[in-house]
Amino acid sequence: MSSLFDLPFEEPEPQAAIPAPEPPARRILTISQLTSQVRLALEGQFAEVWVEGEISNCRLWNTGHLYFTLKDAGAQIKAVMFRSTLRYLRFKPQDGLRVVARGRISVYDPKGEYQLVCEHLEPEGLGARQLAFDQLKARLTREGLFATEHKRALPTLPRKIGVVTSLDGAAIRDIVKVLRRRYANAHIVIRPTRVQGDGASLEIARAVTAIGRVRGVDVVIVGRGGGSIEDLWSFNEEVVARAIAGCPVPVISAVGHESDVTIADFVADLRAPTPSAAAELVVARKDDFVAGIDRLTRRLNAGMDARLHRLAARLRSSEARPGFRGFTTHLAWHGRRAADLTHDLRTAFGVGVAARERRYRALQLKLEALDVRRQFQRIRTRLVSADTRLRSVIVSRQHRAQNRFERAAARLDSLSPLGVLGRGYAVCWNHERTAIVRTAAAVSPGDRVHVTLHEGELTCDVVTPSTRRPQGST
Amino acid sequence: MDPTIKDFEAAIAELDTIVKKLEDGDLSLETSLQLYERGIHLSRFCHARLEDAERRVEILNERGELKPAPPGLGDDDAESRPRR
Numbered sequence: 401m402s403s404l405f406d407l408p409f410e411e412p413e414p415q416a417a418i419p420a421p422e423p424p425a426r427r428i429l430t431i432s433q434l435t436s437q438v439r440l441a442l443e444g445q446f447a448e449v450w451v452e453g454e455i456s457n458c459r460l461w462n463t464g465h466l467y468f469t470l471k472d473a474g475a476q477i478k479a480v481m482f483r484s485t486l487r488y489l490r491f492k493p494q495d496g497l498r499v500v501a502r503g504r505i506s507v508y509d510p511k512g513e514y515q516l517v518c519e520h521l522e523p524e525g526l527g528a529r530q531l532a533f534d535q536l537k538a539r540l541t542r543e544g545l546f547a548t549e550h551k552r553a554l555p556t557l558p559r560k561i562g563v564v565t566s567l568d569g570a571a572i573r574d575i576v577k578v579l580r581r582r583y584a585n586a587h588i589v590i591r592p593t594r595v596q597g598d599g600a601s602l603e604i605a606r607a608v609t610a611i612g613r614v615r616g617v618d619v620v621i622v623g624r625g626g627g628s629i630e631d632l633w634s635f636n637e638e639v640v641a642r643a644i645a646g647c648p649v650p651v652i653s654a655v656g657h658e659s660d661v662t663i664a665d666f667v668a669d670l671r672a673p674t675p676s677a678a679a680e681l682v683v684a685r686k687d688d689f690v691a692g693i694d695r696l697t698r699r700l701n702a703g704m705d706a707r708l709h710r711l712a713a714r715l716r717s718s719e720a721r722p723g724f725r726g727f728t729t730h731l732a733w734h735g736r737r738a739a740d741l742t743h744d745l746r747t748a749f750g751v752g753v754a755a756r757e758r759r760y761r762a763l764q765l766k767l768e769a770l771d772v773r774r775q776f777q778r779i780r781t782r783l784v785s786a787d788t789r790l791r792s793v794i795v796s797r798q799h800r801a802q803n804r805f806e807r808a809a810a811r812l813d814s815l816s817p818l819g820v821l822g823r824g825y826a827v828c829w830n831h832e833r834t835a836i837v838r839t840a841a842a843v844s845p846g847d848r849v850h851v852t853l854h855e856g857e858l859t860c861d862v863v864t865p866s867t868r869r870p871q872g873s874t
Numbered sequence: 875m876d877p878t879i880k881d882f883e884a885a886i887a888e889l890d891t892i893v894k895k896l897e898d899g900d901l902s903l904e905t906s907l908q909l910y911e912r913g914i915h916l917s918r919f920c921h922a923r924l925e926d927a928e929r930r931v932e933i934l935n936e937r938g939e940l941k942p943a944p945p946g947l948g949d950d951d952a953e954s955r956p957r958r
Contacts, residue, residue, distance in 0.1 A: 557882040559927060576931060576947050585929040590943060592933060611934055686924060693920045696889050700913040703896030707906045
């Protein structure tokens with residue numbers, strides 16, 4: 401006790417030997433003024449410090465602020481962490497925990513105390529982990545494991561969804577629940593695994609590999625719910641990263657919360673912020689699929705309908721052509737007209753008609769008409785087998801088109817020279833069917849001609865033009 | 875299933891292409907009908923495929939066997955009832 405008292409009296413002694421400089425004007429401060437100056441000095445110099453120590457006297461006040469003491473073997477400092485920064489902590493500070501703190505020194509005037517206002521706190525040893533994390537990340541980046549071009553697209557509609565996670569956590573329940581809601585008949589295959597603790601990373605890696613080989617599984621979700629950074633650490637291990645990269649099907653990572661980013665997230669084909677989000681990403685709502693397909697089907701029907709509409713318009717325009725100029729008009733003209741109309745019809749039905757087919761034979765008109773009717777029949781059969789929902793619309797359009805065609809065909813029939821042929825007359829064409837042979841002088845011996853009868857046709861070679869009996873040779 | 879359709883994605887993509895062709899292209903009726911028929915076929919395939927998946931939760935165990943998941947895995951149904 402006495403030594404304590406003695407000390408101040410002894411210490412000034414040597415100083416007293418030094419001649420005191422001109423004594424400054426005596427200026428007396430109030431406590432407040434002094435404290436204020438101390439505060440300025442301390443807060444100015446220690447605006448940001450990093451300090452390590454052990455937590456003690458840790459107490460969370462009901463204001464939400466955390467008060468504790470940081471100490472080492474020789475000293476201690478009071479510390480506070482305010483609620484606003486406290487909520488970003490990924491671990492729970494407690495007595496005896498060694499931490500690294502970042503903060504500023506603040507002076508509390510009413511009590512004449514100074515304290516460390518912590519802005520960041522991390523368990524000691526995290527630094528080493530962070531280093532390992534950064535190094536692994538850099539190495540795998542160099543290897544190209546995170547490269548965008550390696551990211552595989554998820555299947556639009558997965559057949560079986562693989563899930564690698566713990567059966568104990570909330571994660572698996574969230575995933576199943578969300579999947580059921582979005583896609584009631586989803587088929588889920590779970591490979592249970594530990595997701596934290598020693599050896600968990602190896603288990604996760606094996607599980608990813610195993611589930612990727614299950615038949616029908618075409619996408620895998622790997623992850624776990626939220627936890628401390630230590631809890632999530634398995635997902636930062638290289639073995640997990642390798643397993644994800646080597647998985648034959650796309651992998652979605654879902655580790656912890658939005659703010660937790662692990663190596664697994666970098667290497668996965670898609671990173672989901674949470675397990676529930678992974679379930680949302682893995683498959684669209686079934687309703688959306690149904691709506692999408694229905695939309696396409698409606699457009700399909702509308703497109704077909706428009707096409708049939710055009711066919712009807714074409715038939716109308718064929719009909720509207722100037723009428724025939726009476727029966728006195730040449731047979732060739734009729735043939736030509738018939739060919740035109742038939743050509744239109746054939747084009748309408750998509751049967752390629754070569755230009756030479758335009759030189760059309762009058763007698764084939766009927767056959768063509770039959771042929772076209774057969775086509776209509778075929779089309780109708782097809783339409784009947786097609787979507788029943790729109791069938792009636794299409795059939796009615798087709799009906800109108802067919803009626804129109806039949807009217808046109810009937811009109812042609814009535815104007816046709818076939819009636820004359822029916823009475824026993826025949827028409828003789830030149831070989832090219834470009835002209836009707838009207839005089840014997842028009843052909844020479846050896847020429848080929850075609851003779852159109854009421855039913856059928858003859859191909860004949862001319863023997864003697866002057867002879868009145870042509871010799872059939874077919 | 876249909877050997878001419880690779881999978882759901884391919885079916886949707888083809889259906890989309892067909893619809894665009896029908897809407898834009900100047901096609902013959904014959905071609906249109908063929909496309910239309912194919913389109914309807916694809917549409918049905920997609921709808922069927924949506925119903926295709928079996929509502930199941932299975933567990934892949936250490937030995938690589940698939941077992942029905944224990945009841946209560948977020949699934950309120952009697953999901954553990956094995957089918958087939």
